[in-house]
Amino acid sequence: MSIKKADSAGFCFGVNRAINIVNELLEKGIKVATLGPIIHNMEMVHELEERGCTPVKAVDELTDDTTLVIRSHGVEKSVIDSLVKRGINFEDATCPFVKKIHKIVSNTNPENDVVLIAGNKNHPEVCGIIGHCASDCYTFNNEAELDDLLPNILKENNKQVQIVAQTTFDTQEWKKCVKKIKKLCTNAKIFDTICNATQVRQTEASQIAAESDFMVVIGDRHSSNTGKLFDICKRQCENTVLIETAAELDLNKVSVAESIGVTAGASTPARIIKEVLDTMSEVKSGETNLEPSFEEMLE
Ligand code: F3S
Structure with missing residues (x-):
């Protein structure tokens, strides 16, 4: 046997980094908050809560004496803007692999580009990516959804298609999607952003x-x-x-x-x-x- x-x-590098940032702040006696649980493990979230790291649902719930740690998933650009506007202290623990996607989609041109995101549209990472998109964007979760979506996009506009993937997207499904994209849209810009x-x-x-x-x-x-x-x-x-x-x-x-x-x-x-x-x-x-x-x- x-x-x-x-x-x-x-733990991956990005989650480890986010937890370390929270721990360092707590060790300095700083009150910490996170937008949603810092990781998908309630035992650890409760443990951190007892030490002073509180998950909140919205920026409005934050108090002035708290430092917000942005999770490794990242957040929408509007969230960063509102933190800056309200003068709230924050530490950005967005994983660099997610930041790379934010950069790609924010550099697109709304006049010429349309962005497709392979991922779950309700997942916080994908919500954050959508919130950084400078151009129109659409999501798909698998090859079948891409099959429904892409022909309509190509029919409706003459824009450059740019495609990124959620960092944790299924690599096998991604391969199938890339094959399909290359067949249907030969000039698409495909960014393999699975970390x-x-x-x-x-x-x-x-x-x-x-x-x-x-x-x-x-x-x-x-x-x-x-x-x-x-x-x-x-x-x-x-x-x-x-x-x-x-x-x-x-x-x-x-x-x-x-x-x-x-x-x-x-x-x-x-x-x-x-x-x-x-x-x-x-x-x-x-x-x-x-x-x-x-x-x-x-x-
Ligand atoms: Fe982890 Fe960052 Fe990848 S959080 S799963 S290393 S994108």
């Missing part, structure tokens, strides 16, 4: 899932990148599960699996990954008493 954990599992950390994480997860008979993805169910990891692993290994903590692990599945793969989303703390791995090792070494399975109870 083997347990293989992906090297890329857990390197995502590409490495998804590739490694897919490889490990293909070699495993039980694949465990650890992360918050609200985390978009964790959801995509689950989909990618499920394509390779039917027996893939998504869990948020070690307590959700199906111990009977662990005990019968020959090869177990483990990966985790970009906002999954190392402590939770370790707890899951420790639980698996205990089951395998026989230290944990397992509940009899339904079939065993019938025997």
